[in-house]
Amino acid sequence: MAQKTVGQVLRDQRAKLDMTLNAAQDLTQIQKMYIVALERDDYDALPGDFYVKAYLKQYAERLDLDYDQLVTAYEKNEPIDVQETPDLTEDYRFVKPSERVDENEDELDGKKWRYYLPIVLLGTVAALIIISISAAVILNKPKNSGIAEHLYSVSTSSKSKASASSTEPSASSSSATSESKAPEPPKADITVAGNGQALVATVKNVPSPVKVSLSTAAGVAVWIGMTNSDLAGGQITLTDATPTTATLTGNQTVLTLGKTAGLTLKIGDTPIDLSSIAAPESPATLTINVE
Incomplete structure (x- = not known):
């Protein structure tokens, strides 16, 4: 808890709002020299007590301060008890994402591993089964395919010869038929x-x-x-x-x-x-x- 004069309260509040004197003048329509006088507690620089209270009320409302508290302190010429907010900027330090540590990181890593472990095991088993089947197929592949192909070739050749033989008599008979049925010359x-x-x-x-x-x-x-x-x-x-x-x-x-x-x-x-x-x-x- 700190004690401040009316002028100090006004000045600190304006600074807190990051407001310049010119901005305060535009906002309150009070001449800048009177604003400075209020913030310095130099009430003699103002035209009179009426103007002090009027300007004080107008300025307090624009700065969102308690006018009654301020005018009471002015009339009694007493300081105002102010609850100061501690400045946290001194203890604040920016932490990079790479420097942040999750307290439960180890626990999460353990859960992830337990989640993926069954999938890894199933994938490994499936790969082993596929490899085993492929090896069995390769090892049990029949080696007499060449003989089968040779037999098929001989069979095909025999069929071709038989077909050719059966075609020859047909061709001969066709030739004989064509000769016996030679077209007759046209009649005179x-x-x-x-x-x-x-x-x-x-x-x-x-x-x-x-x-x-x-x-x-x-x-x-x-x-x-x-x-x-x-x-x-x-x-x-x-x-x-x-x-x-x-x-x-x-x-x-x-x-x-x-x-x-x-x-x-x-x-x-x-x-x-x-x-x-x-x-x-x-x-x-x-x-x-x-x-």
Whole structure:
């Protein structure tokens, strides 16, 4: 417990609030010289007793002090008993986190170890089991895999040969079938058109070279002229004793017939109908177009 004057209490409280005189003047609207006078207990510097009490009240309220206590001490001119707060800054020392010691640190370490011990043991046992199983698998691995692979290879080879053997007769039979069923040549397509003494024969699907066969009935003789053929001299007189066959050498051949009565004419193996000739005893022409 300490005793201080009114002015000392005011000054200490302002310092405690870290307030300057200018700040106190702005806060209380009291001129700074009067504030200084109050803090020095120099009441004669103030205009009068009324102003002393008024300024004292206003200043005390702004500093959060007990005005009644202050004004009583002023009137009685007595000091004020003040309970001072001990200064702890002298005994305070900052302790770094690294320097702090937990009283229960050893106890906590023991608890942590007891907590993790079962986990460590279980992990160790699991690792040993895995290692044991792996070792057993490696040691018991069959060594005859090469023989099995060889047997599989031989079996596969035998199957391949058997398959090839069974395929050969099939291929042979298929070949024989294809040979026996060779496509037949298309049938000859010969059309004859025209009238009077001139006919036109259109020849299709007749094997090349195209041949024309000519013959006559008994006792009949017919003069024949032919272009684009291998007929000697390009003409011949047919009799029943001298039939002839000529090979066409071009795509168009013109036959000049002395008459068609008693005449037989074939292109390839196909007989040609000459009945449409108007006058069989008169000369006629047959134009052969090979397509």
